[in-house]
Amino acid sequence: MLTWTLLVLFLGLLYWLSRKPSSLPPGRWGLPIIGYIPLYTSDVRKIISDLREKYGDIFTWKVGSHVMVFFCDYELIKTTFNRPECQGRPSLFSFSLIRFHENAGILYAVGDVWVQGRRFALKHLKDFGMGKSSLEGAIQYEAQNLVGTFERTSGKPIEISWCLNVAVLNVIWKLVANIRYDTDDQEIIKFNTILRNNIDLVQGRLQILDAFPYLVKMLPRFVLDKVFKVKVVYDNMEKFKNLMLEIIETHVKTLDPNNPKDYIDAYLIQIQKERGNLSTMSKEDYFDLVITLDDFFGAGSETTSSTIRWLIALLATHPEIQTKMQKEIDEVVPRDTLPSLQDKDRLPYTEAVILEVMRYASFIPIGIMHATTEEIQVGKYRLPKNTAIFASARSCHRNQKYFERPEEFYPEHFLDKEGKVIMKKEGFLPFSLGRRQCLGESLARMELFIFATSLFQRFTASPPKGGSISLEPDCFQPLLSFIPPYEVVLTKRT
Numbered sequence: 001m002l003t004w005t006l007l008v009l010f011l012g013l014l015y016w017l018s019r020k021p022s023s024l025p026p027g028r029w030g031l032p033i034i035g036y037i038p039l040y041t042s043d044v045r046k047i048i049s050d051l052r053e054k055y056g057d058i059f060t061w062k063v064g065s066h067v068m069v070f071f072c073d074y075e076l077i078k079t080t081f082n083r084p085e086c087q088g089r090p091s092l093f094s095f096s097l098i099r100f101h102e103n104a105g106i107l108y109a110v111g112d113v114w115v116q117g118r119r120f121a122l123k124h125l126k127d128f129g130m131g132k133s134s135l136e137g138a139i140q141y142e143a144q145n146l147v148g149t150f151e152r153t154s155g156k157p158i159e160i161s162w163c164l165n166v167a168v169l170n171v172i173w174k175l176v177a178n179i180r181y182d183t184d185d186q187e188i189i190k191f192n193t194i195l196r197n198n199i200d201l202v203q204g205r206l207q208i209l210d211a212f213p214y215l216v217k218m219l220p221r222f223v224l225d226k227v228f229k230v231k232v233v234y235d236n237m238e239k240f241k242n243l244m245l246e247i248i249e250t251h252v253k254t255l256d257p258n259n260p261k262d263y264i265d266a267y268l269i270q271i272q273k274e275r276g277n278l279s280t281m282s283k284e285d286y287f288d289l290v291i292t293l294d295d296f297f298g299a300g301s302e303t304t305s306s307t308i309r310w311l312i313a314l315l316a317t318h319p320e321i322q323t324k325m326q327k328e329i330d331e332v333v334p335r336d337t338l339p340s341l342q343d344k345d346r347l348p349y350t351e352a353v354i355l356e357v358m359r360y361a362s363f364i365p366i367g368i369m370h371a372t373t374e375e376i377q378v379g380k381y382r383l384p385k386n387t388a389i390f391a392s393a394r395s396c397h398r399n400q401k402y403f404e405r406p407e408e409f410y411p412e413h414f415l416d417k418e419g420k421v422i423m424k425k426e427g428f429l430p431f432s433l434g435r436r437q438c439l440g441e442s443l444a445r446m447e448l449f450i451f452a453t454s455l456f457q458r459f460t461a462s463p464p465k466g467g468s469i470s471l472e473p474d475c476f477q478p479l480l481s482f483i484p485p486y487e488v489v490l491t492k493r494t
């Protein structure tokens with residue numbers, strides 16, 4: 001009897017101690033230790049949409065010991081994600097593992113390391129052509145190659161796979177290391193496998209360790225490696241690091257301080273200025289550069305190539321939109337000329353299609369998690385320091401307040417009454433907002449424009465005969481909305 005009484009008292013105390021603080025927004029707190037883990041679906045998009053319907057535009061969701069606050073209203077996101085106290089990243093096991101447990105690079109860096117790294121990267125990526133016509137030639141070259149590859153399979157069902165990733169990776173390689181790979185080069189095949197493998201693993205079971213971080217200390221090493229693939233992620237990062245160190249070494253040997261060729265050169269010149277000599281370059285300097293490069297490839301490759309996969313699928317399944325876009329391209333760009341950024345102003349419908357693809361796909365549906373670096377007040381709620389906060393782009397993108405037909409693919413969302421593109425559309429945030437807004441946005445916009453116009457100037461996309469293309473994102477990849485692999489026929493236009 002006494003044992004039962006003690007047990008009940010213990011459970012009551014545990015419940016009382018771990019109840020949701022009233023200062024947090026309403027939401028699902030769930031059970032002590034476990035939090036709230038919905039059993040009815042594994043699709044995070046559906047869970048967020050259900051919780052929003054129930055609790056409103058700002059709500060709390062606790063999983064394990066991980067307290068998350070979601071912002072689903074555009075105005076609220078704009079004011080909150082611009083605040084200096086909202087620019088941290090949570091200290092999650094997965095984030096930390098892919099950074100060898102150091103504060104380095106940009107994407108997951110915090111504090112001064114992030115501020116300095118971001119400032120340096122923005123300046124020097126612009127110097128090497130990000131958002132400018134000087135990089136356009138490299139993107140057009142990749143687009144032309146892609147067109148050549150698709151010409152060989154014209155009229156046959158294909159999966160848009162590998163060659164698209166190489167084209168996008170090559171643009172980043174050009175910027176950072178002035179290197180280009182052919183599609184069948186084993187080095188780039190290995191490289192992409194490492195990148196993609198880590199993206200998949202970080203979205204997979206590793207999230208259990210993020211939610212229940214004490215498991216990392218409790219579980220034996222072999223369980224962490226076997227079940228959560230911790231060693232695979234770590235080894236992938238080691239391979240990436242070693243490849244980058246080799247490339248950096250070659251740059252050190254051939255550096256001409258008066259004639260920087262790429263981002264790595266710019267970084268080395270900066271170190272030389274600060275330290276007087278490259279031979280005094282520390283392990284930390286090398287490491288920070290390696291992690292920054294990983295950020296560029298990690299953040300800039302799958303995002304762009306998956307958006308193009310969405311574009312092809314959406315146009316193949318909406319032939320009337322495809323025809324209208326092709327007609328506009330034909331009127332502006334002669335068929336034997338490569339589309340260029342100078343054509344952009346005369347291709348409003350095409351630009352609206354690209355923006356609508358980003359809205360419809362919402363490739364990063366809940367953004368990349370930020371964390372509060374101080375306690376903050378948001379309306380009547382108080383969020384403690386280190387609360388994980390999310391800007392739910394998809395909630396804004398599917399809100400009728402901003403988009404007339406939120407569930408449809410409808411490029412007119414981005415056109416005004418005169419048929420001009422609405423560049424700054426309320427409710428639209430595929431690159432997030434505020435001080436941590438995507439650093440590669442202007443590069444991504446250039447790439448999407450050149451690839452989209454080059455492909456649809458030359459090809460018409462359609463589903464294979466008797467087949468269909470599903471536009472339902474892969475629900476097992478909760479943080480990124482990948483379109484499931486599909487077959488499409490690209491037929492050369494005559």
Ligand code: HEM
Pocket residue numbers: 106107108118295296297299300301303304307363364367368369430431432433435436437438439440441443444
């Ligand atoms: C369609 C393509 C792309 C999309 C949809 C996209 C989207 C995003 C989003 C939503 C964030 C999170 C911002 C935040 O934390 O609030 C981000 C961050 C970032 N992106 Fe992109 N991105 C794209 C392409 C690129 C490219 C081409 C690069 C190339 C360098 C890049 C580099 C970065 C970096 C370095 C960050 C981290 C910024 C920081 O933490 O300060 N992205 N991106």
